[in-house]
Amino acid sequence: MVSVRIRDISPRLAFQARPVPTACKIELIERLIDVGVPAIEVTSFVHPDLVPGLADAEEVFRRLPRPAGVSFEACVANATGLRRAIDAGAHTAWFLLSADEDFSLMNTGRSIEQSLALLDDLQAIADGTDTRLGSYVIAAFGGPLGTARTPQDIQPLLDRLTTLGIHDWILADSCGYAAPRQITTMIEHIAPQAGGAQNLTVQIHDSRGMGIACIAELARLGVGTLDCSLAGSGAHPAAPQARVGGVCTEDAVQLLHLTGIRTGIDLPALIDTANWLATQLGATPTGYVRHTGPVPTRDLQAPSALPQSWHPG
Known part of the structure; x- marks a missing residue:
């Protein structure tokens, strides 16, 4: 059966601009584990003066349960952050690399x-440790200003990453530019360099309302890992009122299940957790399925649920 790996980024994306007690972060992560989310972006190891909402990164990692089969991951911006992530036991550390020069400087x-x-130096630090080093490609599909990016625009960056020995990338639609047609063009161009679409991770933000459509196209193309954010949560520390949330994990999971794609996630329990998180954040409600409930079905992930017209990428 076709399957997709969901990586939930809400513990990092939601709390980097909306500080909450450490206990709330731990409860969210425990809930995500319990519903079957296999990969979680826990936090960022960055300077607490710049992102005070994540100043407890070490404590969060120290208090995490460690069930087998769940990947606990973090963002880093420099050598100090990477060493902190390694010492904390992060399975993967993602370097914050931007495809946009102005945003990179900011x-x-x-x-x-x-x-x-710097990434070349970081690779030397990560080698021989239990922490794998990968790289974000922030604003891979366009933004924060100008027109959408083409595969040719980001190819030189991917070539450099490959040369540096960095083969794990998160293609992040940080500014909500991506549309299905662009998704198709980008993935079909990049997938061979990654050894197939199943080796790619793509992160879609729903700033312009195209998120679920892009998730459907990514699934059709066979992308292996999809980054989502529970309850559509997320904010940037420099602009906490900006609409930068990821695609709602619960909406994406319902779409995948109804398309006959396995995620291993308990959707009703995930919806309960999304509603719980919304109350903790006090944020403007986003998403759909957490308000209406899932479409009734006997078994969303049974083989018989696969439509005859479905052909995985």
């Missing part, structure tokens, strides 16, 4: 070229 204070030079 977000990390470094140019793209300087970031790539």
